[in-house]
Amino acid sequence: xxxxxxxxxxxxxxxxxxxxxxxxxxxxxxxxxxxxxxxxxxxxxxxxxxxxxxxxxxxxxxxxxxxxxxxxxxxxxxxxxxxxxxxxxxxxxxxxxxxxxxxxxxxxxxx
Amino acid sequence: xxxxxxxxxxxxxxxxxxxxxxxxxxxxxxxxxxxxxxxxxxxxxxxxxxxxxxxxxxxxxxxxxxxxxxxxxxxxxxxxxxxxxxxxxxxxxxxxxxxxxxxxxxxxxxxxxxxxxxxxxxxxxxxxxxxxxxxxxxxxxxxxxxxxxxxxxxxxxxxxxxxxxxxxxxxxxxxxxxxxxxxxxxxxxxxxxxxxxxxxxxxxxxxxxxxxxxxxxxxxxxxxxxxxxxxxxxxxxxxxxxxxxxxxxxxxxxxxxxxxxxxxxxxxxxxxxxxxxxxxxxxxxxxxxxxxxxxxxxxxxxxxxxxxxxxxxxxx
Numbered sequence: 001x002x003x004x005x006x007x008x009x010x011x012x013x014x015x016x017x018x019x020x021x022x023x024x025x026x027x028x029x030x031x032x033x034x035x036x037x038x039x040x041x042x043x044x045x046x047x048x049x050x051x052x053x054x055x056x057x058x059x060x061x062x063x064x065x066x067x068x069x070x071x072x073x074x075x076x077x078x079x080x081x082x083x084x085x086x087x088x089x090x091x092x093x094x095x096x097x098x099x100x101x102x103x104x105x106x107x108x109x110x111x
Numbered sequence: 112x113x114x115x116x117x118x119x120x121x122x123x124x125x126x127x128x129x130x131x132x133x134x135x136x137x138x139x140x141x142x143x144x145x146x147x148x149x150x151x152x153x154x155x156x157x158x159x160x161x162x163x164x165x166x167x168x169x170x171x172x173x174x175x176x177x178x179x180x181x182x183x184x185x186x187x188x189x190x191x192x193x194x195x196x197x198x199x200x201x202x203x204x205x206x207x208x209x210x211x212x213x214x215x216x217x218x219x220x221x222x223x224x225x226x227x228x229x230x231x232x233x234x235x236x237x238x239x240x241x242x243x244x245x246x247x248x249x250x251x252x253x254x255x256x257x258x259x260x261x262x263x264x265x266x267x268x269x270x271x272x273x274x275x276x277x278x279x280x281x282x283x284x285x286x287x288x289x290x291x292x293x294x295x296x297x298x299x300x301x302x303x304x305x306x307x308x309x310x311x312x313x314x315x316x317x318x319x320x321x322x323x324x325x326x327x328x329x330x331x332x333x334x335x336x337x338x339x340x341x342x343x344x345x346x347x348x349x350x351x352x353x354x355x356x357x358x359x360x361x362x363x364x365x366x367x368x369x370x371x372x373x374x375x376x377x378x379x380x381x382x383x384x385x386x387x388x389x390x391x392x393x394x395x396x397x398x399x400x401x402x403x404x405x406x407x408x409x410x411x412x413x414x415x416x417x418x419x420x421x422x423x424x425x426x427x
Binding site: 070 | 129175350
């Protein structure tokens with residue numbers, strides 16, 4: 001069932017934010033706003049497959065804000081593709097979460 | 112080679128501010144810390160040192176993007192530091208510093224420094240328990256826990272490396288530096304104890320592909336399991352991400368609770384590790400969830416059984 005995560009204008013440019021986990025799930029998801037676009041992934045590093053990535057609430061990005069970082073072992077991922085470019089999860093990708101931006105500006109989790 | 116144990120770990124990080132907040136909230140005391148980093152000390156003076164990744168004073172980085180730059184070993188005396196320098200100079204470059212310390216790298220490129228230990232002798236009780244059949248350890252009218260009781264890291268306990276070749280790593284630390292193997296998790300790696308330490312391990316290896324080489328985690332000793340539970344609970348409540356634990360390892364018997372960190376590795380609280388001497392016969396077990404821990408729990412919010420008080424409202 002679709003679920004409203006937040007409003008688009010609540011996410012600042014270059015910001016990442018985690019949501020959930022929702023009932024029945026153990027894994028959170030996170031949304032990154034970059035260059036006006038939104039990217040959403042499940043909070044599960046593909047190195048081990050199921051471990052949370054932030055080191056602190058909403059801390060999913062590197063200091064420069066241009067990569068997603070797993071705070072387990074420092075793997076770095078492209079924000080746009082979820083592809084690991086450095087570190088323990090090399091050759092693996094984050095699992096995207098399907099989100100939609102409604103005409104009224106709400107960010108909806110589809111699945 | 113009378114190596115006492117790790118005095119410090121030096122990191123070159125992306126985000127000094129994040130690491131400063133993290134290590135302070137973890138319970139280490141900042142010493143000489145500014146926007147370029149500094150030293151974060153446990154009660155005995157062992158420490159994590161953080162600098163900017165591009166700080167030219169740092170030892171060379173590993174050929175991965177891991178942030179660990181140097182493991183600093185505390186040694187009993189200057190003669191031993193010199194002996195280590197002479198031993199390593201047989202086949203590698205050794206830097207002898209004006210302060211008497213010696214720097215080199217191990218066969219995998221992990222930066223090492225040996226110095227007369229900075230550890231201060233601690234004189235404070237560990238956790239004391241009362242049990243039938245045993246004299247009370249805490250004594251009459253002494254309470255065991257209160258919400259705000261201190262739970263500070265006392266001593267840098269151990270560091271764990273991801274290494275591409277276990278046998279090479281093992282050979283270097285045992286043959287060249289006099290470490291002893293206490294136990295072995297087959298397919299993960301050996302637990303290593305330097306000659307001047309009794310702790311089950313101050314160093315552990317996990318074999319991985321070369322692109323993962325680096326620090327997997329480090330740990331500080333707390334005063335006991337109650338302090339570990341309290342410190343970990345406070346850390347979770349401050350917004351930090353638990354990774355594994357709380358639980359109790361089998362090899363070493365140490366209680367553990369691991370967290371994610373902005374240092375590119377896990378950071379552990381540990382407590383109540385076994386101590387050994389040279390009489391100990393190493394054990395071996397295949398690495399598995401069963402072998403890694405006696406039990407494992409997961410944090411949850413405080414909760415109390417029972418419904419609302421008469422006339423009260425349920426919370427949900």
